[in-house]
Amino acid sequence: MPMTFSASTASTAPTALPPSAAASGGTGRTARRGFPLRTAAALAVSGLVASPLLAGTAYADPKVPAPPAKMSKIGGDRMGTAGVQVAPKPGAPGLPGPDTLTARSWIVSDAETGKVLAAKNPHWRLAPASTLKMLFADTVLPKFPKDEKHTVKPADLAGMGVGSSLVGIKENLSYTVHDLWLGVFLRSGNDAVHTLSAMNGGTKTTVAQMQQRAKELNATDTHVVTPDGYDAPGQVSSAYDLSLFARAGLQNADFREYCSTASAQFPGDKGKNGKRASFGIQNTNRLLSGDFDIKPYPGIAGVKNGSTTNAGSTFTGVAQRGDRKLLVTVMHPEKREHNEGYREAAKLLDWGFAAADKVEPVGRLVGPRSEDDGTGAVGPKDKKKGADNSTQAALNTSDGTGGAWTAVGIAGGALALVGAVAFLVHRRRPLPDGTRGRRPRR
Structure with a gap:
């Protein structure tokens, strides 16, 4: 059954770049030097040779760390190979050049089928920043009803790092679980995370559960510390794992609501009359809410952004154009420009929508360990049922909704309801219809 989507999805198709700029696995500075690298790039995009390109040369800049020589091959052999991986068919648009895509690691994939359209060092274990909150939500969100109330104790807010992002939670005041999750997703509030962790048995318990959840999702690059x-020392994830967390989370209706909410009201202090005031909060995902120098991305539907000293900028997003839904993750752009991570993510989404039918997949996002061994081989359950992985993936939903999603959009900075649609997706992992700027339910 074909899908329709009523939100504005005006096409912003990328300009095809010359092959020499399309598939370099290195930095812009290195890629501009020397004829051999440009020639190799051209051959890679033409399909005559495989990426990555001249791995030793492409990371010659001593200021930029090289990816590990050995990385995980979950999702396919090319997922563990350093450099840019892309397999274009004739007529495929070129990837944006290395001056545009400076991230150390990135991946763009089909959110439903899991096919990886292109990637660069997707299993490189890097600091994740607040994109790790997707795994936190994946783990904790199903445990508490959204109308449950919790009075915050001083101990709930202990242990937050200096300079943490906050939504503004106050001790000895009550908040609903719904409020707390809005604080997690919109303001990336570490105070909201620690409050929910306290409700969940404490930080140590929550970290252990997150690590177990990562294991269940075949996210083996991830080590959770906070x-x-x-x-935190040793806290890492990868562009591949972050995409797995987003894809799993998007199966949950509440996750979809929170990650796609552009703005909301958050409870404040009590006034002299004893009544709680409220204040407005806006999503810090700039492809969703926009900024003075960047517009909301057409068809954006979440998911999560982050930024720390060690991680630089990190971002995972999902967007829909027509009946196509794409996931993108970008980690640590080398450019130190405002909103750079979002710009590079938007370029990859533009390319992905233009190239989706014109490239061969170079890997796939695997399912949970209970269904998928991560290698591309038929899993145990599939052997028993005689089914292939794509059929099994179609069963892989965490909330059993079957994929209904309300599609909403942003117009002139205000939240505007556009439409709702349900669809069926056969032989693929179902995702709900695209969402932008969802008005929160109170």
């Missing part, structure tokens, strides 16, 4: 993504 539940909020704050920089």
